[in-house]
Amino acid sequence: MGNRVMPPIGVSLSSDVEIREGRPKPYRARVRWIDPATGQRRSKSESHETPEAAQDWLDAMERAARGGVDPHAATMRLRAYGESVMTLATRGLERKTLDPYLAGWKKRVVPTLGHLPIRMITNGAVDRAVHGWIADEHSRSTVKNSLAILVRVMEQAVRDGIIDRNPARVTGWQREYQQAEDELDDPRALALPDWDTLCALADGLVKRSHGEFPGWGDVVRYGACTAARIGEVSGVRKEDIDRETWMWTVRRQTTPGPGGLIDKGTKGKRARTVPIIEEIRPMVAARLDALTDPQGRLFTGPRGGRISTAVLRDATHWDDVVSDLGYEWLRRHDLRHTGLTWLADAGVLPHVLQKIAGHGQITTTQRYLHPNRRAISDAGAALSAHLSAGRSLDVPRVQAV
Numbered sequence: 001m002g003n004r005v006m007p008p009i010g011v012s013l014s015s016d017v018e019i020r021e022g023r024p025k026p027y028r029a030r031v032r033w034i035d036p037a038t039g040q041r042r043s044k045s046e047s048h049e050t051p052e053a054a055q056d057w058l059d060a061m062e063r064a065a066r067g068g069v070d071p072h073a074a075t076m077r078l079r080a081y082g083e084s085v086m087t088l089a090t091r092g093l094e095r096k097t098l099d100p101y102l103a104g105w106k107k108r109v110v111p112t113l114g115h116l117p118i119r120m121i122t123n124g125a126v127d128r129a130v131h132g133w134i135a136d137e138h139s140r141s142t143v144k145n146s147l148a149i150l151v152r153v154m155e156q157a158v159r160d161g162i163i164d165r166n167p168a169r170v171t172g173w174q175r176e177y178q179q180a181e182d183e184l185d186d187p188r189a190l191a192l193p194d195w196d197t198l199c200a201l202a203d204g205l206v207k208r209s210h211g212e213f214p215g216w217g218d219v220v221r222y223g224a225c226t227a228a229r230i231g232e233v234s235g236v237r238k239e240d241i242d243r244e245t246w247m248w249t250v251r252r253q254t255t256p257g258p259g260g261l262i263d264k265g266t267k268g269k270r271a272r273t274v275p276i277i278e279e280i281r282p283m284v285a286a287r288l289d290a291l292t293d294p295q296g297r298l299f300t301g302p303r304g305g306r307i308s309t310a311v312l313r314d315a316t317h318w319d320d321v322v323s324d325l326g327y328e329w330l331r332r333h334d335l336r337h338t339g340l341t342w343l344a345d346a347g348v349l350p351h352v353l354q355k356i357a358g359h360g361q362i363t364t365t366q367r368y369l370h371p372n373r374r375a376i377s378d379a380g381a382a383l384s385a386h387l388s389a390g391r392s393l394d395v396p397r398v399q400a401v
Contacts, residue, residue, distance in 0.1 A: 013065050015058045017051065029054035031061045046075065060119070078121060079114030082153045085160075089152040104146030105153075107256070108133055113150070118157050123167045126150070130173045135331050136310045138256050143173070187367055190334040191341035192327070195279065198224050198338070201325060205316035213302045216316050218283055220335060222299065226274045227339025227357060230309040230332050231255050235263055239294040241284065246276040250358070254306045261306040272358045309333070337368075344368040 018028040025047035032043040044061070048054040060075075082089070082105065090098055112129040113121060126147075133143050151168040158166050192198050202217035209216050223233045226248060234254035241248050251271045252263050266272070276284055287298050301307050301315070309332040312318065322330040340357055348356070354365040369377075 013062060015061070017054045017058070020047075023047070025049050027051050027054040029057045031058065031065075033065065044075070075117060075119075077115055077117050078153070079110050081118055081157065081162075082110070082114075085153065085156045089149070089156045100141075100145040101149040101152075104142065105149045108138070108142075108146040109150050109153075118154075118162050121154065121167050123170055126168050126170050127173075130170065134173070135333065136256075136308070136313075140174075142256060147173070185367065187337040188341050188344075188371075190329065190331075191338040192224065192330070192334075197325075201321070201327070201330075204321045204325060205312075205318065208317040208321050209315050211302065213315070215299060215302065216312065218287070219299050219307065219312065221280055221283070223332075223335040224338045224342075225277050225280050227336050227343060228274065229253060229336055230307070230312055232266060233299055234261075234297070234307045236298040237294065238288055238291045238296045238298060241276065241288060241298070243285070243288065246281060248274045248276055250274055254308055256308065256310075261308055263306075266358065270358060272355060274356055340365075340368045345370055 013031045013033045015029070015031045018030065020026050020028055027048045027050065028045055029048060030043060030045035032041060034040070035042055046057055048057060057075075076084070086102075086105075090101065093101065109129075112132060113125060116125065130143060130147060133146060138146075147168065147170070151166060154163070154166045154168040157163050192201065198221060202220040205220060206212050206214055206217040219230070219233055222228070222236075223230055226233075228250065231253035232250055235250075235252035236248065237252075240251060249271055250266055250273070253266055254261050254263055256262075284298070291298070297306075299307060301311060312332055318332070319328075322328055340353065343353055343356065350362060350365050350369065353368065354362055357365055357368075359365045366377075
């Protein structure tokens, strides 16, 4: 109904359940009440698969009415509810804060959680949403702003009596973000096993994309073979690649911004040099030959736009493809883990691998070393620690007279 007035506390509801045979959801639950302000009779109904579910819905409507909540609002999905209370939820915010909050709502909260009814949004659902934003390489401030507007909307739902507590007040996501930035404890476990598997993944993604766009396969192969982030692959320009030495100077990355995808410096603001291996040189050469502008992008989407990890995921049905291949855990960033693991297994020395990866700490790089090599290194460190402890306990010997 168009007019969604808040019923006064204590308004009485009449309810019933109608059985409609032959329908997927045959139990139609309905509540009706009289609006004392207008004298009009209002109603709301919803169909369910079981009588128990129908009764639960009626009970929820009764609780909502006792708390003075409009039954329409009590069952609204997050997107619709947020739009109806956004003015209240954002009151007091300055424009410079409001704009990134609203961008976070539109570009991250609604696509991720907007389809869920308010009462189905849990701490776990919010945790998974935040994890997805981090995995899609959104910046820390972007994740913070997206979570902040969700907290405000859900706080309004608490005030309206729709929910008892705010599920968006999650903690610990900063630590998860730090872990994503510093790589994982065991990145080797996330790497693809070999070149053939990488090619199977690339081909599968191309087949599932609209028009079977071959560029998606090139992006995946290039990202894995250079151990680069997808944002860095998007940032490659013709002038960044030296065809005489087949070296790529990584200078920039594409990341989500308030107005869409933007280019900025690499993580840590440090340029680095990465080798382009023989397996992908023909593909890279063909792309270089097709560009006349030194500033031209080596990799773009089907329509010539910037790409991102989220764009790659959606355009190729990534989740379905990796599940079909038996790698349902694989995310876009794991292409980088794959490349670094392969380089480590090829015998690249840790300090060289650190430069290729752009890691700030050698300890991050060492996680990619083969377990056997790491075990030998740890054994040497343990021996040094043992000898050091022994020296500190040495007592000067007394010379016999």
